[in-house]
Amino acid sequence: MAVESPARSLVLWFPDWPVTALTRDGATPFDAELPVAVMEHNLVTACSASARAEGVRRGQRRRDAQARCPGLKVITADAARDHRAFAPVVTRIEERAPGVQVVRPGLCALRARGPSRYYGGEAEAARVLLGVLRESGLDGVRAGVADGPFTAEQAAKAATTAGDPVFVVPAGGAAGFLAPLSVAVLEVSSLGTGSALAPGVAPADLVGLLARLGVHTLGEFAAMAPDRVRERFGERGIRLHDFASGCDSRPVEPRTPPPELHREVAFEPPLELADQVAFGMRMAADAFIAGLGAVDLVCTELRVELLGDRGERSERVWLHPGSFDASAVVDRVRWQLAEEVGERQQAGGLGRSPIGARQQAGGLGRSPIEEDPLRSGVAVVRISPEAVDAASHHAPAIFGGGPEERVHHALSRVQAMLGHRGVVTPAIGGGRWLIERQVLVPWGDRDARDRDARGRGGLAAQRARPWPGSLPEPLPATVFAEPIPVEVTALGGELVDVDERGNVSAVPAMLAEGGRRRTIEAWTGPWPIVERGWDAARARRAHRFQVVDADGSAWLLVCEGDAWTVEASYD
Template identity: 60%
Template sequence: MSAAPRTLVVWVPDWPIVALSRGEEPIDTSSPVAIFAKGVVVACSAAARAEGVRRGQRRRDAQARCPQLEVVMDDPVRDHRVFAPVVAAVEGAAPGVQVIHPGLLTLRAKGPARFYGGEAAAATVLVGAVAGEGVDDVRVAVADGAFTAEQAARVATRAGDPLRIVPAGQAAAFLAPLPIAVLDDDTVSLFARLGVQTLGAVAALGPDRLAERFGARGARLHALASGQDPRAVQARTPPPELHREVAFEPPVTLADQIAFGLRVPAEEFTGRLGEQGLVCTELRVVLTGENGDRSERVWRHPDAFDAAAIVDRVRWQLAEQGAAGTRGVRGAAGAATGGAARTAGLRSAVTMVRIEPEGVDAAAHHTARLFGSGPEERVHHALSRVQAMLGHQGVLTPGVGGGRWLAERQQLVPWGDAAARGAPAAPWPGSLAGPLPPTVFAEALPVAVLDADGDMVAVDGRGELTAEPVWITLASPPSSPSSSSSSGGAARRRAIRRWAGPWPLLERGWDPVRARRAHRFQIVDAEQAAWLLVCEEGIWHAEGVYD
C-alpha cells in the first residue's frame, strides 16, 4: 500500500467553548461551563474539567461533580459562524483548506512546505495566522494522512508546545501505543472485549481478518490504525466575500461620519449580492470600539435590504447604543443628525463597522411586478420611508408572542423585526389553547360569579369549585357586540347557561414574591355572550370575550 499523503492539521481545542466566548452574547468561559447536545457533554471549559466534568457525561453526572456548572445548549450554527474568520485566515496563508468540523481543518502539507521552506516553518506560519484572529490556544501537526496528523495534534501537543511533526514513514509507530478509543467507531467496544486495547494491536490483526469480520469498515479501520489513511484532502471552494468592513482612523463618535463612510461599501455589498443572484433579508451589523468592545446585532427586513436601508440600520444601532451611553443621543432621529455612537456594549469611539448577510434569498423572489406595484409593495415602501424618518421604533406593527396570559402575548414590534419574545409555539404550560378570544381586555374587567344563593363561588385548594356557578355579575360591562344590550355602566346580573373549567394556571411557584396561582373558566351567559374568566385568590375577572 502506498504511503498516505503528508497532511497538515490545524486544531483549536474546545472550539465550541471558544466560540461561546466570542459570540453575540459572550460568556465568561474562565468559569465552569459545559455545552450539551441531547443531554450529553460535548465540550467543557478548563475550569469545568478541573471539577471532574468530561465529554460524554450525562447532564446530571456533570452537575453532580460541579454544582455551579453553567449549562449551555449546543449551537452548530454559532460554531461555524465564529470559525469562519479563522478559516479565512488560514486560507490567506495556505489555500486548499478542508473544514472537518468547527475547530478542526486540514490541508495538504506539500504546497505550504515548499512555499515557506519546510513543514515546521509552514506550521509556525499557520499558528501565527490563527493567533492573529485572537485565538490563544491553537495546535498544528504534520504527518502521513489526516488521521495521524489529527491524533498528533490532539495527544502530542500542549499549550506551550503547539507543533508536532511526525516524520514520513513513522505514522504506524506513532499510532501504535494510542488507545482504540481514538478510532471513534462502534467497533471499539468489541475490540475492548476481545482484549485489543491499542491501535498497534488493531494493525497487527491484519487487513484480511478485519475485512472478513467487518467488511469495508474493517479495511478502513486497519488503514487508520497502521498509518495508511487513504483519504485525500478535499479542498473547499472559498465562498465569495459578501461582507464589507469599514475602518475609521482615527476612531469616530458621530453617527453622521459613520453613515457617510458606509454609503459606498453598502452599495458594494448589495451589488456583490446582486452578482450572485441574491438579496439580503437578514443583516448582521458588528460595531467595534477602540478599546476592543463591540456591539453586534442581526436586523431583519420585511422584503430585502438596499444600500439606504443598510445605512439606516447602522444609524439605529448607533442610536440605541448612544441612548444607553455616557454622552447620549436624541433618539433615532438624533443619531441621524450626528448623535454620539456610545453604548453599554460599545463604550468607546467606533473603529470598525462590519456588515455581512445573515440570511439571503434568491433575487428572483423580490423582483418588481410587471404591471406596477401591488398594494402590499406600496404599503411596504410607505412604512419603510416613515421608519427611515422616525427611526427604528417609529413604526410598530402588532404581533403575537409567547406567554400564559393573553395580555402579555400581544406585542408591538418595529416594522421588519421578528417578535421579541418566545415564539407562540414554544411550550407555555398553562397557556390557553385555541380558539382564542378576539377581544382581550387591556385591564382586568372585574366580575363576580355567584351560586344559586347569591354567594361568591371560589376554587378550593384541590382545584375544585366550592359551588355550582349560576350567576355572573359584570361590574362595568364593556361596549362590544356581546354586550350591546347593557344599560350604561351599572352592574348587571346574567344567568350562566354553560360553563367549563377550571384549568389551573401556575407561575413561579419557587418565588414567594412573584408566584401566581389562578384558574381559568369559560362560560356562556343568558345573552349568548361567551366569556373567558379567571379566578385568582378568590377574586374573579374577565380576561377576554368571544365576540
C-alpha cells in the same frame, strides 16, 4: 492495484473550540475563567478548563456534569457561532500557508510539503503557524504532522505538552504510531469518519463490534486480513482498516476562500449624530449590495456592528422579509444607532439627535442583541451578511410583483419614516396568560419568531415549551389589555371564591360588571395557574373559569384570591 502512498499532512487542532468560540463571538460575551459546558442532545460536547478541573468530561450527561460542578454554566451548542468565530482564524492561517481544508470548526488540515519547504522543515512550519495563532490570542493549539490527514489528527491530539505542542510522525512511521491507540478514535475522529463511510454501519457500531471480538487497538485491527474485513464490513470497513494501518491516501482538499462580502467604515473623528453616520454609510451600503450582486447573491439577514470611541460595542442581526437593498441597509444602521442614542439620552449622556428623539417618542425598545450601550461617538461601523440567498430567487416577476410586493414596499416606506417599530405585525408567543401570548413583531423581523441572534429560541420555541396552566385551544377571540373587574355571586348573593384545594365555595349564578348583571347559564372550571411558588414576593396563584351568560356570550374569568376579572371573551 497499487495503493497511493499517503501525502504528508499538517493538522491544527483547537481543543474545546465551542468554548473558545464563546469568548471570541461578539454576540455572546463570555468569561473564559468560568466553568462552562457546551451541550448538544443533553450531552457535553466541550467544556472549559475550570469545568474540566471539577470533573466535567466530554460525553457526560447534563445531570452528571452538573453534579460534579454545581456552578456549571450550560450553553447550547451553536454550529453557526462556531463557524462564525473560526472563519477569521482560517483567514489568518491562510496568510502564512494557503490551501487550508476546514474539517470542522476547531480542526483544519494543510498539505505539509509547501509550508515545510518554505519555513525550513515540517516542525518549523507548524511552529510558525502556532505563533501566528498565539498572536491572535489563541493559546493551547496543537499541531500534528504525519502521513495522511487521519494520522496527522491523532498526532495533533497526542501533542499535549504546552512546552512543545507539535508532534511529528516520521515518514513511514504511521502504522507504528497508530498501533497502540484505541479503536475508539475511529468513532471520534472527524478526519477518520467524516467522508470515509457510506450509509450503512456507523463507526460506533463497528467499534463496538470490534471490542466484542477482542480487538481493542488500531494495531490489532490493522493485523486483521483485509479480505475478512471486507467480507464482514464491506468497503466502508476496508476504509477504516486503511486508516488503522496508516494508509490514509486521501489528499487534503483546500477550501476556496469566500469573497470578502463585508464592508467597514471608520470615522475619524468619531461621529455622534445618527444622521451623520447614516450619510457616511451610503457608499459602503452601495458597495456591499454590489459585491453580493457580483456573485449572484442577495442578503436576507444583515449583521450591523457599531464600535464606540471608548471601546463599546453594539451588535445586532436584522432580518428582512425579502432582501436588503442599499437604502434598507442604511435604515438598519440608523435605527440601531437611534436606539443607542435613546439609551444614552435616558442615561444623561450626549444630546439627543433628531433620530434619537423620534425613536424615543415612538417607544422603540433596546435591541436584545446589543452588548453595551454606546457612551461615546461611533468610530467604526461594520456590515456583513449573516444569511444570503440566490439572487434568482428574488428576481422581480415578468408581469409585476403582485399585491404582496406592493404591500411590502408600502410598509417598508412607512417603516423607514417612523422607525423600526413603527410598523408591527401580530404573532403568537408563549406564556400562561393570554396577554403575554400577544406579541407585536416589527415588520421585516418575522423570522425572529424562530430564533434570535443569541441562538436562543424565538416565539416558536417559546410556544413549544411546556406552560402548565396555560389555556388550551380554542383560544378566545378578544383579549382585554386590562382585565375587567367583575363580581361572581351565588343564588343567595354571597361571593364565590376558590380555596387552596381548588374547591368552589358555591355554584356561580350571577356575573356583575359595573351596573350590569348577567345570569350565568353554564360554567366550567376551575383550572389553576401557579407561578413562582418559590418566590414569596412574586408568587401568583389564580384559577380560570369559562362561563356562558343568558345572552349566549362566553367569557373567560379569572379568580385570584377573592377578586374576579374578565380576561377575555369568546366571539
